Amino acid sequence: MTAWPERLRPSRRPRIPLADARGLAGVVRRTSLVRLLLAAAIAALALGTFLLARGLQAPPSSYFASGAGGIVVTDLSSSIDPNKYRRIARVLKSFADTNQPTGFVAFSDTGYEMMPPGTRGDELAPLVKFFEPVGRSGSHRFGTGFRYPQNPWAGSFRGGTRISTGLTVARRMIARDGITNGTVMLMSDLDNSPFDNPRLAKEINLYEKAGIDLRVVPLFPAPEDRSLMYKLLGPEAFVANRELLNNATLRERRTLAGSFPAALVLAGAALLLLLALNEKATARLAWRRAVA
Amino acid sequence: MSTGVRVLLALVALVLAGTLALLALDVHGVDETFRADDLRFQRNPGDSALWVTESRLPGDLGEKMLGVADDRQFRSGVRFFRLSGLRSQSRSIDQSTFQQAAELELSRVDRTDSNAWRRSAAANLRGVINLVEAATSDESGQLLQRSLSEFRNAIRLNPENAEAKYNLELVLQIAAENPPSDDEGGGGGRGDTPASGAGAASSGSGY
Numbered sequence: 001m002t003a004w005p006e007r008l009r010p011s012r013r014p015r016i017p018l019a020d021a022r023g024l025a026g027v028v029r030r031t032s033l034v035r036l037l038l039a040a041a042i043a044a045l046a047l048g049t050f051l052l053a054r055g056l057q058a059p060p061s062s063y064f065a066s067g068a069g070g071i072v073v074t075d076l077s078s079s080i081d082p083n084k085y086r087r088i089a090r091v092l093k094s095f096a097d098t099n100q101p102t103g104f105v106a107f108s109d110t111g112y113e114m115m116p117p118g119t120r121g122d123e124l125a126p127l128v129k130f131f132e133p134v135g136r137s138g139s140h141r142f143g144t145g146f147r148y149p150q151n152p153w154a155g156s157f158r159g160g161t162r163i164s165t166g167l168t169v170a171r172r173m174i175a176r177d178g179i180t181n182g183t184v185m186l187m188s189d190l191d192n193s194p195f196d197n198p199r200l201a202k203e204i205n206l207y208e209k210a211g212i213d214l215r216v217v218p219l220f221p222a223p224e225d226r227s228l229m230y231k232l233l234g235p236e237a238f239v240a241n242r243e244l245l246n247n248a249t250l251r252e253r254r255t256l257a258g259s260f261p262a263a264l265v266l267a268g269a270a271l272l273l274l275l276a277l278n279e280k281a282t283a284r285l286a287w288r289r290a291v292a
Numbered sequence: 293m294s295t296g297v298r299v300l301l302a303l304v305a306l307v308l309a310g311t312l313a314l315l316a317l318d319v320h321g322v323d324e325t326f327r328a329d330d331l332r333f334q335r336n337p338g339d340s341a342l343w344v345t346e347s348r349l350p351g352d353l354g355e356k357m358l359g360v361a362d363d364r365q366f367r368s369g370v371r372f373f374r375l376s377g378l379r380s381q382s383r384s385i386d387q388s389t390f391q392q393a394a395e396l397e398l399s400r401v402d403r404t405d406s407n408a409w410r411r412s413a414a415a416n417l418r419g420v421i422n423l424v425e426a427a428t429s430d431e432s433g434q435l436l437q438r439s440l441s442e443f444r445n446a447i448r449l450n451p452e453n454a455e456a457k458y459n460l461e462l463v464l465q466i467a468a469e470n471p472p473s474d475d476e477g478g479g480g481g482r483g484d485t486p487a488s489g490a491g492a493a494s495s496g497s498g499y
Binding site: 194195197198199200201202204205208209228231232 | 340385386388389391392393395396399400403
């Protein structure tokens with residue numbers, strides 16, 4: 001009995017009878033191998049594309065990289081003047097507009113938890129009005145001469161600046177709520193009390209040990225104040241002005257702040273290319289019936 | 293090959309050669325800066341512009357190729373340690389800040405540096421900081437234990453680290469002369485001394 005190669009076993013499909021079918025065995029094996037390799041590559045790429053797509057995270061703003069929210073720590077000490085209020089208002093407004101979950105800590109020479117982590121971003125909206133001018137007073141110089149609404153912390157919460165107190169409160173909130181990969185965003189003019197600097201450096205060390213990401217929105221600090229934080233945290237911790245502007249206009253653009261998924265696009269394109277190659281190189285022969 | 297293509301290839305090769313030459317200068321510059329600034333540091337550790345290189349190519353390519361970020365981090369930690377004036381009787385608030393900054397940078401070395409020699413040296417310095425703090429802190433027992441642990445870690449990372457061995461022996465002597473009170477707790481001691489550590493050395497009074 002004739003032993004047929006595996007791929008040349010007679011099937012019930014309509015076929016062209018060939019007398020020298022066995023002579024094509026090598027070609028059949030090569031085609032099968034190419035098909036197998038292409039199928040494996042397509043399956044692997046499809047799986048990779050799926051995983052890449054699943055891993056995409058598009059946070060409502062770019063302040064908290066994980067998209068899971070974080071804590072905003074805001075300096076309300078007496079060195080924060082109306083010029084700095086504008087930036088605070090802009091940042092708080094972007095949280096409120098995008099409804100990004102966040103906690104809120106205010107500090108001067110003590111820290112105070114105003115909102116726990118995970119609070120809806122729009123809960124910050126009532127605070128924004130305290131940082132926006134309601135009219136002009138006597139002087140008309142830029143940045144001054146504006147009237148601001150009486151805020152609840154004016155009487156008791158406008159002392160010197162001890163940044164470590166605000167950061168400590170935020171770190172304890174993160175530990176208390178079991179938040180992993182937490183992000184804390186500090187808004188301050190960095191005019192820290194020199195007596196607090198050792199504690200501040202220690203606190204930053206504790207942040208790093210706990211894996212908490214610390215970002216800084218500088219409120220127009222003096223060069224010497226900025227310098228200490230630069231040395232301790234590095235320039236990459238500072239939120240750039242462009243990022244602030246981008247986040248501030250999110251509502252107008254109605255978009256999410258996410259980086260372009262280049263890897264996903266490349267994987268998708270490669271997948272399409274492989275599928276096209278598969279069709280081109282290994283498709284079965286087909287022809288039309290003869291017209292009678 | 294047509295003349296146009298040849299000219300184009302020659303231009304590409306010329307640009308590539310120029311870029312490589314600049315890269316070579318950058319790499320050489322990084323090495324030179326670090327050597328020179330190591331000497332400047334000996335003379336003036338207060339200089340804040342140490343180990344800062346100027347790159348001719350964008351993106352600090354030369355620095356990235358050499359991977360000097362960890363070297364700079366370690367040097368920064370040592371600089372802060374030196375500026376902290378740990379031996380001074382009365383220390384300024386700036387010196388306390390430098391001490392905390394030193395702890396921060398030296399902890400980063402432990403977390404991010406892959407070089408065992410630098411991690412060992414950093415652990416030794418952290419042990420010294422804890423030891424000095426123990427002298428004035430209310431939590432002296434805890435800080436002594438921490439410095440013991442740092443010195444042991446330093447010896448584990450680099451068994452040739454003679455300074456860490458000396459420091460470990462010193463701390464063990466101090467700990468033996470000042471046994472922890474009941475309310476301070478205990479722990480540590482000889483029991484968890486690594487067998488491959490300083491205890492294996494032939495000299496000294498043994499730890």
